[in-house]
Amino acid sequence: MSKLLTKKEAVEFLGLDDKTFDNYFKNAAEFPCIDRNGGRGRFYFDEDVLRKWKDSLAWRTVDLNKDDYALCLDFALAQHFRNYVQSDFGTGRQREFGQKITNWVKGQLGEVAVKKFLKREFNVDIELDFDIRDKIVLQDITAVKENGKMRTPKIGIGIKSSKPKSAFLVLGENEIRIKERRSDIYIYCRPNIPDDHLLRLTKEEVNEAVKNKPHYSKYKDLMPDFINIPCEVVGWCHYTDLRETKSIPGQEFDGVRFVKESGLLRKSKKDWEELTKQL
Structure with missing residues (x-):
């Protein structure tokens, strides 16, 4: 089972600043969060999904x-x-x-x-x-x-x-x-x-x-x-x-x-x- 990361951990894992992370996550559809119960509660992210995104970014840079x-x-x-x-x-x-x-x-x-x-x-x-x-x-x-x-x-x-x-x-x-x-x-x-x-x-x-x-x-x-x-x-x-x-x-x-x-x-x-x- 893949590891779940808090938003703070996800920001650190990807090496993005908070504003860019929020923009990519909320507006750009770059990567999703884990489904939340009724849209409430803390944001969590799948480390494997973020790693795949990070690897793709590196390949395209x-x-x-x-x-x-x-x-x-x-x-x-x-x-x-x-x-x-x-x-x-x-x-x-x-x-x-x-x-x-x-x-x-x-x-x-x-x-x-x-x-x-x-x-x-x-x-x-x-x-x-x-x-x-x-x-x-x-x-x-x-x-x-x-x-x-x-x-x-x-x-x-x-x-x-x-x-x-x-x-x-x-x-x-x-x-x-x-x-x-x-x-x-x-x-x-x-x-x-x-x-x-x-x-x-x-x-x-x-x-x-x-x-x-x-x-x-x-x-x-x-x-x-x-x-x-x-x-x-x-x-x-x-x-x-x-x-x-x-x-x-x-x-x-x-x-x-x-x-x-x-x-x-x-x-x-x-x-x-x-x-x-x-x-």
């Missing part, structure tokens, strides 16, 4: 190195500066720099993770679209290698990324309703990019600039190094698997969205093998 990050940062900076003019300096547009760069980098990290995951686990080579375009990029996977040559994929693939604690794959209304913009399959990723990623990249330059300043001693040993960025390739679904809604737990949308709980995405090895055959 890709480590992204500094070169992977630099590729994504290069894309983000090109996006930022393509419409940049000097008059933007000091404006609201300029002050949004950090958040915009993080969002772009996050999205590209997910794409690189999918590429590395498919190569590592299934020896499938794909090409991604990292070109800077004026028009919306319709599909994220632009080519698949077959018999030593790259060919156009048989289906459209969109790759979406969000924060590690996010419980839902979320698509905008136009992404689904407008046929020309829609993908057949959506892959969801959760890259764990630190908020201070730019500081980590430029640590030496920052240290050099502030080493003689009055407060340097207070934080000089706290300056973080750049480390590999883990990215969970969560799973995938067909666009018809998405449900239409105007809200998810904790968030009201300003219109219609199409969503899927991350725990209900297709994520087993058999599921991924099925996807590779469709490419």
Whole structure:
């Protein structure tokens, strides 16, 4: 008989923070608790079920190195500066720099993770679209290698990324309703990019600039190094698997969205093998 864990023990066993655990358990359908009597009483979890989930997470997680990050940062900076003019300096547009760069980098990290995951686990080579375009990029996977040559994929693939604690794959209304913009399959990723990623990249330059300043001693040993960025390739679904809604737990949308709980995405090895055959 498998061991039952209390919620506190389950949180420790999975190595998640309380908020992420609750989000995965209550909203994302990532793992269940043991049935409770009439929905009352303490939460208990099956250790074997959690171990299987933890092993699946480890299998689907890709480590992204500094070169992977630099590729994504290069894309983000090109996006930022393509419409940049000097008059933007000091404006609201300029002050949004950090958040915009993080969002772009996050999205590209997910794409690189999918590429590395498919190569590592299934020896499938794909090409991604990292070109800077004026028009919306319709599909994220632009080519698949077959018999030593790259060919156009048989289906459209969109790759979406969000924060590690996010419980839902979320698509905008136009992404689904407008046929020309829609993908057949959506892959969801959760890259764990630190908020201070730019500081980590430029640590030496920052240290050099502030080493003689009055407060340097207070934080000089706290300056973080750049480390590999883990990215969970969560799973995938067909666009018809998405449900239409105007809200998810904790968030009201300003219109219609199409969503899927991350725990209900297709994520087993058999599921991924099925996807590779469709490419």
